[in-house]
Amino acid sequence: MPVIMITYYVICVYLIGMLVWNFIREKKSVNDMILYLTVLIPLILRVFRIK
Amino acid sequence: MSREWKIKAVLVIITAAVMAIGGFQLYSHRHYMTPIIAGPGVTKATKLSEFFKGLKGTKADTNVFFLEGKEEGGKILIIANTHSNEPAAILTALVFLENAVVDKGTLIIIPQFNNSGGRNTKPGDGYPLYFEIPTEWGNKKFRMGNRNASPLDQWPDPDVYIHYPDRQLLSYLDVRNTNRTWPGRPNGPLMEQVTYGAMQIMRQEKVDIAIDIHGAETMFPVTNCIVAPEKAMRIATMTSLTVKAREGFDNHVEPSPQGFRGLSHREIGDYSDALPFLLEAPTPFLDQPTGPKSVDFLLDGKDPFLVKLSKKRKLFVPYDETGWPMDKRVGQHCSVILEIIRQYSKKFPNKQLKIRNIPRYAEVVKNGVGHYFHNPNETDKKDIYYN
Amino acid sequence: MNIKNLKKWLGSFIFIGGLLFIFFSPGMAGTEIPKTKLPVLITSAGQSPDVMTINIVAEEAEIKYDYCDVPTAELLGAGVGLADKEPGPGFHVEINSDLDKFPKGTPYKTIIFAIGASLKGMGASGLTVESEISRLKELIDYCKKNNIFIIAAHVGGTSKRGAPGSDNERMIDTVVPFSDYIIVTKDSDNDGRFSKIAEEKGIPLTQIDYALDLVDIFKQIFQ
Numbered sequence: 165m166p167v168i169m170i171t172y173y174v175i176c177v178y179l180i181g182m183l184v185w186n187f188i189r190e191k192k193s194v195n196d197m198i199l200y201l202t203v204l205i206p207l208i209l210r211v212f213r214i215k
Numbered sequence: 216m217s218r219e220w221k222i223k224a225v226l227v228i229i230t231a232a233v234m235a236i237g238g239f240q241l242y243s244h245r246h247y248m249t250p251i252i253a254g255p256g257v258t259k260a261t262k263l264s265e266f267f268k269g270l271k272g273t274k275a276d277t278n279v280f281f282l283e284g285k286e287e288g289g290k291i292l293i294i295a296n297t298h299s300n301e302p303a304a305i306l307t308a309l310v311f312l313e314n315a316v317v318d319k320g321t322l323i324i325i326p327q328f329n330n331s332g333g334r335n336t337k338p339g340d341g342y343p344l345y346f347e348i349p350t351e352w353g354n355k356k357f358r359m360g361n362r363n364a365s366p367l368d369q370w371p372d373p374d375v376y377i378h379y380p381d382r383q384l385l386s387y388l389d390v391r392n393t394n395r396t397w398p399g400r401p402n403g404p405l406m407e408q409v410t411y412g413a414m415q416i417m418r419q420e421k422v423d424i425a426i427d428i429h430g431a432e433t434m435f436p437v438t439n440c441i442v443a444p445e446k447a448m449r450i451a452t453m454t455s456l457t458v459k460a461r462e463g464f465d466n467h468v469e470p471s472p473q474g475f476r477g478l479s480h481r482e483i484g485d486y487s488d489a490l491p492f493l494l495e496a497p498t499p500f501l502d503q504p505t506g507p508k509s510v511d512f513l514l515d516g517k518d519p520f521l522v523k524l525s526k527k528r529k530l531f532v533p534y535d536e537t538g539w540p541m542d543k544r545v546g547q548h549c550s551v552i553l554e555i556i557r558q559y560s561k562k563f564p565n566k567q568l569k570i571r572n573i574p575r576y577a578e579v580v581k582n583g584v585g586h587y588f589h590n591p592n593e594t595d596k597k598d599i600y601y602n
Numbered sequence: 603m604n605i606k607n608l609k610k611w612l613g614s615f616i617f618i619g620g621l622l623f624i625f626f627s628p629g630m631a632g633t634e635i636p637k638t639k640l641p642v643l644i645t646s647a648g649q650s651p652d653v654m655t656i657n658i659v660a661e662e663a664e665i666k667y668d669y670c671d672v673p674t675a676e677l678l679g680a681g682v683g684l685a686d687k688e689p690g691p692g693f694h695v696e697i698n699s700d701l702d703k704f705p706k707g708t709p710y711k712t713i714i715f716a717i718g719a720s721l722k723g724m725g726a727s728g729l730t731v732e733s734e735i736s737r738l739k740e741l742i743d744y745c746k747k748n749n750i751f752i753i754a755a756h757v758g759g760t761s762k763r764g765a766p767g768s769d770n771e772r773m774i775d776t777v778v779p780f781s782d783y784i785i786v787t788k789d790s791d792n793d794g795r796f797s798k799i800a801e802e803k804g805i806p807l808t809q810i811d812y813a814l815d816l817v818d819i820f821k822q823i824f825q
Contacts, residue, residue: 168371191219194226201230214238215245215367452658460812470651 176207183207244344245334245365247358248601250591251326254313256282256572260600263325266419267401267412274368275405277330278600279416280312281323282570288320289559289566291424292417292489293552295326297393297479299333299360301430302513303496303544306348308428310549310587311573320568323416327602329393329409331364346510348541350585352593359513363391369405379403381476389477394427397482410482417487423566424559425489427479428548430498433521433530433539437469439497441551442480444471447490450562454554462550462576465532466494490559494551496544497532514541546579635822636783636806638751639711641682641704642824644669646716647738648773649723652758653716655813657696660714663820668710669696672727674737675744682708692727712751712824713741715777718762719769731769738776746780753823754781756796757813759789779803783823787813 187200208214216224253260259281264271266279295308308326315322327333336342342361347354366372369391376390377383379400389395390404399411417425431438443451451468458466471480471493483491499516500508506518517538525534532539553573560567574587591599644660644667646653653671660667670677670684671694677684682699683706689695699708715738724734745752754777756762764770778784778799784807786796791809800807808819 172371187223194222197223197226198230201226205230205234209238215242448654449658449661452655453662456655456659456812456814460814468651468654470654 173211176211180204180207180211240344241336244336244358245367247345247356249355249357251278251309251600251602252313252589252591252594253280253598253600254315254589256315256317256322256570257312257598258283263409263412263416266415267408269401269408270412273405274331274334275329275364275409277325277327277409278602279323279325280600281321282312282315282317283321284317284319284569286319286569289423289563289568290321290323290420291426291556291568292323292413292420292422293325294328294413294425294427294479295324296333296360297328297427298362298429299327299329299335299358300337300342300362300501301428301498302346302357302359303430303498303541303548304428305357306541306545306584307548307552310545310579310584311552311570313589314572314574314587315570316572318569318571320566320570321420322568322570323420323422325413328413329360329364329406330602331368331405332362332391332393333358333360333602335361335363335365335367337361341508343508343510343513346513348514348585348588349583350588350590352590355585355588359510363388364393364406366391378477379407383476385477394429394479395477397477397479398486410479414483414487417483417489422487422489423563424555424568425479425483425487425491426552426555427483427491427493429493429495430501430544431495432502433497433499433532433534434502434504434524436531438495439465439532439547440467440469440495441555442469442471442478442493442495444473444480444484444491446484447480447492450490450555450558451492453558454551457554457558458547458550458576464547464550464576466547466551492555494548496547497534497539498544499534499539516540516544540580542580542583543576545584546574546576549573549579550576634806635808635819636751637825638753638783638823640666640824641699641708641710642667642712642714643673643678643684643710644714644716645673645741646671646718646723647754647777648717648719648734648770649727649729650716650718650720650758650762651723652718652756652762655757656714656716656755656816659813659816660820661698663817663824665820665824666698666700667714668699670694671723672729672737673741675740678710678713678741678744678750679748680707681710682706709748710750712753713745714753714755715781717754717756717770717773717777718758719773721769731772735772735776738773742777742780751783752777752781753783753785754778755785755816756790757785757787757816759787760792763790763793763795774799779805781805784808785810785816785819787811 183200183204190196257280261279264276270276295304305326312324343359346359347356372387376385393406396406397410398414399407441451455466455468480491480493500513515538556568682704687695762770
């Protein structure tokens with residue numbers, strides 16, 4: 165696997181962590197919760213390599 | 216559980232459900248297999264990876280069929296679904312594959328050239344995932360693919376695609392477009408490997424004619440035509456003049472530009488001995504200012520907005536309420552291919568090709584393309600391949 | 603029936619048959635096809651790709667021709683071989699004339715103009731509509747002075763026609779009225795413009811259904 169791919173997966177995992185953390189921390193805004201979950205979708209597909 | 220966590224749980228469930236339902240549709244589309252029937256002329260069925268091992272086991276590997284005549288003669292390669300959103304190509308290829316009988320020479324067919332593109336879609340344009348062609352035994356279902364290979368199979372895209380070997384700068388998307396990655400290289404991106412595999416067929420088999428079947432917008436000047444480089448120009452012109460005079464349809468000739476690299480009609484000619492021809496049939500579905508991209512529109516090519524544009528003389532082909540049906544497009548491709556073969560055989564009598572049992576334009580328009588497809592349920596299993 | 607009557611009957615039959623053939627000959631309409639001689643130069647009036655069609659049709663009719671897309675009167679005067687000019691960007695030359703029969707320098711007897719304007723084509727040869735027209739005028743003057751038979755061919759159909767004064771129509775105005783023979787496809791002449799010029803100027807005109815019919819016409823012209 166080329167370095168760029170490894171870097172990409174690392175970035176994906178980092179972003180997933182950040183989004184999940186923000187989702188958990190969010191107390192009021194349902195809008196923001198939905199946005200966090202929507203943005204998570206492609207990142208999860210990539211990390212779990214679902215084609 | 217607090218109210219906040221209840222909301223979060225509901226949202227996660229809804230998101231997972233949407234993801235599962237949508238994902239399942241896309242997953243099914245990507246893995247859907249269309250049965251392809253090898254007709255009486257097929258003598259060998261193989262894979263592109265036979266010609267370039269690097270493709271083995273990838274989603275880019277695809278079927279290659281050989282129809283060899285008893286007598287030696289010229290060799291022709293028909294490439295279809297270079298762009299899988301131009302499906303008149305695969306339908307034409309299957310008419311040849313299921314029906315052709317080769318008496319002299321060799322016919323090689325790649326019905327789904329960009330296999331990854333054939334398993335991709337264009338949700339932003341509302342592309343249907345499948346379309347069906349009516350036949351006498353029921354409907355034959357095909358995947359509707361996209362112009363470029365799926366990023367699931369070739370990733371990441373560069374900022375700019377630098378064409379190999381000319382180093383011309385092309386759009387980043389063209390790195391996944393198998394009509395920009397010719398002549399390809401064995402260690403390049405996956406789509407360059409696909410075109411390299413096809414170049415290997417042409418070099419190893421000493422192919423004389425290479426035909427790449429496409430479709431183009433009615434608002435694009437390079438439509439309803441044969442694109443050919445200088446060395447194939449004479450045969451292309453005679454083909455165009457003959458189909459017009461004998462079969463009554465227009466199919467003008469466009470010269471292949473020397474300064475635009477990566478296209479089949481340019482690079483195949485420059486990097487092999489084959490004479491390349493790229494066939495374009497008008498495909499209203501590809502135009503931008505149209506109504507919804509429905510399956511009906513894909514098949515009948517009827518659109519009220521294009522009729523209005525035609526009245527304003529904004530289209531490059533005659534267009535009215537009758538649209539531009541699929542049968543007409545496939546019929547044109549069949550006749551043009553047969554005429555190219557006839558003109559080539561006339562010019563090079565020692566490399567003649569004799570192929571029969573293929574319908575011409577008027578027959579396809581009259582009978583419909585589905586008439587030429589055979590029922591997989593009544594076919595010997597060994598003659599069925601999956602695409 | 604005696605032999606004399608039979609001969610008479612046969613004679614009338616052949617005569618009527620011949621007339622029927624002339625009137626109902628497929629794909630062609632118009633006056634009798636004139637004859638001209640080789641060597642011939644094929645060139646373009648307007649630099650559209652239609653000249654390639656004419657070249658390929660001539661090749662199909664087995665006519666050995668020379669070709670230059672932008673010859674000057676001086677180059678035309680150099681005769682067969684076109685003074686060995688080398689092709690280059692925006693300047694194409696092909697010498698196919700039978701050099702045994704017509705050695706280099708033999709004056710051309712016929713010139714064929716493929717009419718059709720293309721700004722892209724003219725641009726590639728460094729020409730404007732004005733400079734193309736003045737080049738064509740010089741060529742036609744030279745042909746008239748030196749008795750070179752001028753054939754004007756328009757096979758591009760409606761796409762190579764336009765409103766009065768448009769580039770395509772100006773090319774037609776420059777060449778057709780001064781030609782010795784006009785060949786047009788029916789769709790090129792669907793407004794009767796070529797027929798009108800032919801009638802006014804007394805120029806023979808042949809209307810063909812399809813450009814492919816040119817193969818037979820070329821064979822007859824250069825018989």
